[in-house]
Amino acid sequence: MNDSNRQNTESIQDIIKEIDKKQIVLPDFQRDFVWDESKTYELFDSLVRDIFIGSIIYGIPSFEIAVREIDMRSRKTKGKKREPLKTLFFTKEQINEKVKVGNFRAVLDGQQRITSIYRALKKIDNIWLILKNEDEFDQDKDFNEMTVEEMMFCFSGKQDSVRLSINVGDAFEMIENKMREKPLQEKYFDNLEFVKQLDVENVDYYFERFLIAVSKLQDLFKAEKMVSYFLLDMSSEKFALFFERSNSLGVRLDFIDILVAKLSSGFRLRTKLEELKMETGYNIEREILVREIAFLVSKNEGKSISIDKGYILSNLTCEHFQKYWENTCKLYINVLDFLFKNNFIMTQDWIPHSNMLIPLMIFLDNLPNKLFSQMNETQLEFVKYWYWGSIFAQRYTGGATNEIIILDSKILTLIAKEEKISNENYFRDFNMIIDHSGDLYNFTKKGSAVYKGVLTFINYVSGGLTDWKNGSKVSFNEKVDDHHIYPKAYLQEYISEEEDLVYIDCVVNRTLIPKITNIKIGKNPPDKYLNELYSNNDKLKESLRKHMIPIEIMDGDYNEFFSVFIEDRAKRIFESINEHIIRKKELIKECHYQERKKPIGNNIDIFARYNKITINAKFNRETQEVFLEGMKYNSVSTAANAAKKKISNKDTSTNGWNFWKYRDGEEEKSIIELRD
Incomplete structure (x- = not known):
C-alpha cells in the first residue's frame, strides 16, 4: 500500500x-x-x-x-x-x-x-438538533461541561416547540458570520418556537445555553x-x-439479532418467526412484533411507554415474549388482513411505513373482542384519515419516529374506546406536503414513502387495482412492479423534448401491475401494448379507469403529447387526494376533538419529577401562582427553580411551564396547556 x-x-x-x-x-x-x-x-x-x-x-x-x-x-x-x-x-x-x-x-x-x-x-435540508429539557439531563453535570451527545434529545426535520432546538446549518453559518451577540440572538434565537413560549426572565438563561450548544456543535464540525x-x-x-x-461485502447485524441471542435460553425467537411465516405465508417484519411487545410491556408494567432499542435490549425478557407473543402475532396478521381486504395495501412490499402497523395493532387490541368488524363508521373514517394523512404529511419520516408511534398508539386507543382527543395540536401534524397536482412530479424513487403512498392510494380509491391481462384483482402475495405507463425505452428513443424526459420516472408515469405483465409490455408505446392486451381482456378499459389512466391513451392521443398525459393524470390523482384526505381534516377534527375540561376550581394539583424525586404543588389557574411547601411563588418558573434547588442544592433556571405537570384523567400533561 x-x-x-x-x-x-x-x-x-x-x-x-x-x-x-x-x-x-x-x-x-x-x-x-x-x-x-x-x-x-x-x-x-x-x-x-x-x-x-x-x-x-x-x-x-x-x-x-x-x-x-x-x-x-x-x-x-x-x-x-x-x-x-x-x-x-x-x-x-x-x-x-x-x-x-x-x-x-x-x-x-x-x-x-x-x-x-x-x-x-x-x-x-433543514436538520435540527433538539436538546433535552432540564429534567432529562444528568443532574450531576453542569451544562457547559456536557458533550453534544449528553445534551441531545434527537435530530429532526423540524424544531420542537417544547425543547430548545438548533438548526445545524445555522450553527455552521455562525462559524463564518462572526456576529455580535445581539444581532446573532435576533437572527438565530428569538424566532425559535420554544423561545417564543419562554417567560422573559428565562430568555437570557436559554440564550446562554443556545450559545454553549452551538459552540460545541461547531467544535464537532471543526474536529480534524x-x-x-x-x-x-x-x-x-x-x-x-x-x-x-464494493456493494457485495459485509454482513448486516441489527439489534434484533442481538435480542435473539439474549432470549435463546427461554424463548426461541428466530424459530417462532419462521413458524409464523410458514403458517401465514406472510413476510414477517420481526422488528414490528418486538416493538409491539415492548409497548405492551412498558404500558402494562406502569412505566413510561418505550419502544426504543435501548429499552428492548435492557428490559424485555423471555417471560415477556411468552406472555405477549401469541396475542401480538394475531394482531399483526389481522391488521395485515384488514389493510389488504380494504385496499390500503396491495402487497407487503408496498407498505409505505411498516411502523404504522404498531398503532393499528394497539387500536385493534382495544376494540371489542379485538375485531375490526366491531368498529363503527366514525372510527373507520378516523382510521382512513389517520393512515393516509400520516403518509402524505410524512409524519413517519424523521428522527422521532418512536415518539410518533407512541403518540398515535395512545390516540388510536382513545378512538377504539370511543373517547375524544383533547390535544388540538395533534391535528396540526397532518399538514400535507402535496397541495397541488404539480407536487406529484417530485416523487421518483420507490424508497420514498410518499411515492409508495401515491401508488397504493390509487389502489385504495379504485377499490383494488386489477391486472391488465385478465381483469382480476392482484393477490396479496403476487410480485408487483411500479410499471412505467409510457415505457422508459420508448420515451428515450422517441421523445425529443428534454423537458418531457424529466417525467420518465415520476410517480405520475407509474402504476402497479403484476411483474409478469410488465415484462411482456417491453418498450412499446401504450396504444400498441394496451390494444394487444385489450384483444384478450375486454375489461381493460375499466381497469385503466381504476388506475386513473385516461382511456384515450389507447387511441394514441397522448403519444406526441406526453407532458399533457402527465398533467391530466396528475390532476386526477390530486383531486382524489383532496377529496379523501385534505378536505376531510376539519370534519375529522369536528367529530373526534373535544376541548379539555377545565379543572374544577382555580387551584389544581401539579407535580414534577427531578432526580427521580416527585415534587407536588398547587397551581392557581387564574393568578398563575404556585404554592409549594407553604410558600407562594408568583412565577411557575421561579417555583420550578426553588423545587429543584431543594433537591440538588443548585441554582438553575427552568421553563416552569414545561417542568410542572398535571393529570387529565390518566394522561400526564404540561401546564403550558393551561396557560391561556
Whole structure:
C-alpha cells in the first residue's frame, strides 16, 4: 500500500470548503443522491455519538472522466421539473493539473453521507438538533461541561416547540458570520418556537445555553479527526473493479439479532418467526412484533411507554415474549388482513411505513373482542384519515419516529374506546406536503414513502387495482412492479423534448401491475401494448379507469403529447387526494376533538419529577401562582427553580411551564396547556 492509499482523517468543515471549491466531485456514473432526510438524522446522531460511520473513499483517477457536482437541488419544487446536475469532463492532463494545485478528488464510496452533511450544513435540508429539557439531563453535570451527545434529545426535520432546538446549518453559518451577540440572538434565537413560549426572565438563561450548544456543535464540525477517508490513486480497471465489488461485502447485524441471542435460553425467537411465516405465508417484519411487545410491556408494567432499542435490549425478557407473543402475532396478521381486504395495501412490499402497523395493532387490541368488524363508521373514517394523512404529511419520516408511534398508539386507543382527543395540536401534524397536482412530479424513487403512498392510494380509491391481462384483482402475495405507463425505452428513443424526459420516472408515469405483465409490455408505446392486451381482456378499459389512466391513451392521443398525459393524470390523482384526505381534516377534527375540561376550581394539583424525586404543588389557574411547601411563588418558573434547588442544592433556571405537570384523567400533561 503506497502512502496515498493509507487511511487519513479530515474535518466536516474541510469537506464543505472542498465541495464549495469544486475539489470534491462525483464520477458521472455514480447513482443519484437517494437518501431521505431520516437517514440524515441518523447520520448526525452517529457523528454526535462518535459512532463510526464508515470511511469515505476518494479516488484520483489517472484517466479522463466526466464528473458532476454534489446535489444541491431542493427536494420539493413547484412545477414540472428540477434543474439537471451540471456535468464536466476532464482530460487526464487537466486532472493532473487540478491535483497539483488543489486537493482534487472524486467520491467513490460515501456519496450519500457527504451529500447529506453538505445539504444540512448549507440549509438545503433543514436538520435540527433538539436538546433535552432540564429534567432529562444528568443532574450531576453542569451544562457547559456536557458533550453534544449528553445534551441531545434527537435530530429532526423540524424544531420542537417544547425543547430548545438548533438548526445545524445555522450553527455552521455562525462559524463564518462572526456576529455580535445581539444581532446573532435576533437572527438565530428569538424566532425559535420554544423561545417564543419562554417567560422573559428565562430568555437570557436559554440564550446562554443556545450559545454553549452551538459552540460545541461547531467544535464537532471543526474536529480534524471527525471523518475517516482513504485516498486511492486508481487506473480505469481498478475503478471498474471497485464499483463492481464494493456493494457485495459485509454482513448486516441489527439489534434484533442481538435480542435473539439474549432470549435463546427461554424463548426461541428466530424459530417462532419462521413458524409464523410458514403458517401465514406472510413476510414477517420481526422488528414490528418486538416493538409491539415492548409497548405492551412498558404500558402494562406502569412505566413510561418505550419502544426504543435501548429499552428492548435492557428490559424485555423471555417471560415477556411468552406472555405477549401469541396475542401480538394475531394482531399483526389481522391488521395485515384488514389493510389488504380494504385496499390500503396491495402487497407487503408496498407498505409505505411498516411502523404504522404498531398503532393499528394497539387500536385493534382495544376494540371489542379485538375485531375490526366491531368498529363503527366514525372510527373507520378516523382510521382512513389517520393512515393516509400520516403518509402524505410524512409524519413517519424523521428522527422521532418512536415518539410518533407512541403518540398515535395512545390516540388510536382513545378512538377504539370511543373517547375524544383533547390535544388540538395533534391535528396540526397532518399538514400535507402535496397541495397541488404539480407536487406529484417530485416523487421518483420507490424508497420514498410518499411515492409508495401515491401508488397504493390509487389502489385504495379504485377499490383494488386489477391486472391488465385478465381483469382480476392482484393477490396479496403476487410480485408487483411500479410499471412505467409510457415505457422508459420508448420515451428515450422517441421523445425529443428534454423537458418531457424529466417525467420518465415520476410517480405520475407509474402504476402497479403484476411483474409478469410488465415484462411482456417491453418498450412499446401504450396504444400498441394496451390494444394487444385489450384483444384478450375486454375489461381493460375499466381497469385503466381504476388506475386513473385516461382511456384515450389507447387511441394514441397522448403519444406526441406526453407532458399533457402527465398533467391530466396528475390532476386526477390530486383531486382524489383532496377529496379523501385534505378536505376531510376539519370534519375529522369536528367529530373526534373535544376541548379539555377545565379543572374544577382555580387551584389544581401539579407535580414534577427531578432526580427521580416527585415534587407536588398547587397551581392557581387564574393568578398563575404556585404554592409549594407553604410558600407562594408568583412565577411557575421561579417555583420550578426553588423545587429543584431543594433537591440538588443548585441554582438553575427552568421553563416552569414545561417542568410542572398535571393529570387529565390518566394522561400526564404540561401546564403550558393551561396557560391561556
